[in-house]
Amino acid sequence: MKSIFKPLAFFSLFFLGISSLGFAQKSLQEIAELNDKKWDKLVKNYRNYSNSIDQLQGLLNVELLAEENLPNPKKIGVLSMQVWDYSVTNSSKVAQTTVYQKNFLTPEGSNLVADHFLESILPIFQDQFQAKGIALVEPSEFLTDEEKRKIYEEGGSRIETSGLVKTLGSITSFLYNSKMGEGSVAASGYEFYPISVVNMSTDFKAPATLGLLVEDLDLDAVLILSVGVSLVKNGRTMVLHKIEAAIVGPIDDDQSKEYKGRIGAGMMNMYRDGLNYSSVMLEVEPFEVAKINKSEGAIEEWQLDGLDVVSKRMAADLIRGMEKFIALDKSKD
Numbered sequence: 001m002k003s004i005f006k007p008l009a010f011f012s013l014f015f016l017g018i019s020s021l022g023f024a025q026k027s028l029q030e031i032a033e034l035n036d037k038k039w040d041k042l043v044k045n046y047r048n049y050s051n052s053i054d055q056l057q058g059l060l061n062v063e064l065l066a067e068e069n070l071p072n073p074k075k076i077g078v079l080s081m082q083v084w085d086y087s088v089t090n091s092s093k094v095a096q097t098t099v100y101q102k103n104f105l106t107p108e109g110s111n112l113v114a115d116h117f118l119e120s121i122l123p124i125f126q127d128q129f130q131a132k133g134i135a136l137v138e139p140s141e142f143l144t145d146e147e148k149r150k151i152y153e154e155g156g157s158r159i160e161t162s163g164l165v166k167t168l169g170s171i172t173s174f175l176y177n178s179k180m181g182e183g184s185v186a187a188s189g190y191e192f193y194p195i196s197v198v199n200m201s202t203d204f205k206a207p208a209t210l211g212l213l214v215e216d217l218d219l220d221a222v223l224i225l226s227v228g229v230s231l232v233k234n235g236r237t238m239v240l241h242k243i244e245a246a247i248v249g250p251i252d253d254d255q256s257k258e259y260k261g262r263i264g265a266g267m268m269n270m271y272r273d274g275l276n277y278s279s280v281m282l283e284v285e286p287f288e289v290a291k292i293n294k295s296e297g298a299i300e301e302w303q304l305d306g307l308d309v310v311s312k313r314m315a316a317d318l319i320r321g322m323e324k325f326i327a328l329d330k331s332k333d
Helices: 004-024 028-032 038-042 053-059 108-131 146-158 168-178 197-202 205-216 265-273 307-329
Strands: 075-085 088-093 096-104 135-137 221-232 239-251 276-295 298-300
Touching: 004 265, 028 276, 053 265, 053 307, 075 108, 075 239, 096 221, 108 135, 108 221, 108 239, 108 298, 108 307, 197 205, 197 221, 197 239, 197 276, 205 221, 205 239, 205 265, 205 276, 221 276, 239 307, 276 307
Parallel strands: 075 135, 075 221
Antiparallel strands: 088 096, 221 239, 239 276, 276 298
């Protein structure tokens, strides 16, 4: 008898693919209206993603950190609000010639997009943090002298990562040469720090080097906000890929103690410099968030209904994750 396994397997995979596409959210409003269970399936947060509680506990266990010196940030600087351009170069054949069409955001366009998202997201984050007695301050507020301004402006060159990418220059080259577009910039008044929330959440060296920078800026921690977008339909439509946020800060360790000559000593000493306190990542099948008038080079219509609720829920997850980090609490409630 002829086997029907392969046809059935194909049908099952095909059906699953269609089903997953059918349930993909098509607007921020749909995401805003998700119940908590579906929200947690879509959003990476303290309930389902990596955290730094074990690293913090490890510092306590080897007495490099005293319990009374556990992080408890009250003044968090907004390090950067940046737009990552995921646009791609399309090619087509005309006769014997390959024609390339670039639909990247211009730096000016990305700046406008970053400003708009910042104006929409940051006030909601500030309200949520203020309710917990935490001030979220912008560069215009925490860069109180020329020394701090220079530290902030040059800070990107101090950030390092472990593994594939070693320095900021390597990160920039790696991202731009792979899938990032040309219009990746920060909002007005902010420096562009080409470090992703994923780097901060999964790498040990990036938050360590950033933690030292935070100390030099006289902040308790910093917030990184980023939005991933791209242009489609011949540059007439902008779609959303992701919204991410992370809180990274220093560790008030006992600097009089050395820790060496043991397995993992290098990583443990990195943890002493800084850790990722909390992160939240919303990644979606790209959907439209703006119509663009190409002839005028301007946004014709924003489609951001629901962003306020999404921002509020992301801020709540970020704060709760930080509270659990501070309390060394691994529970998922």
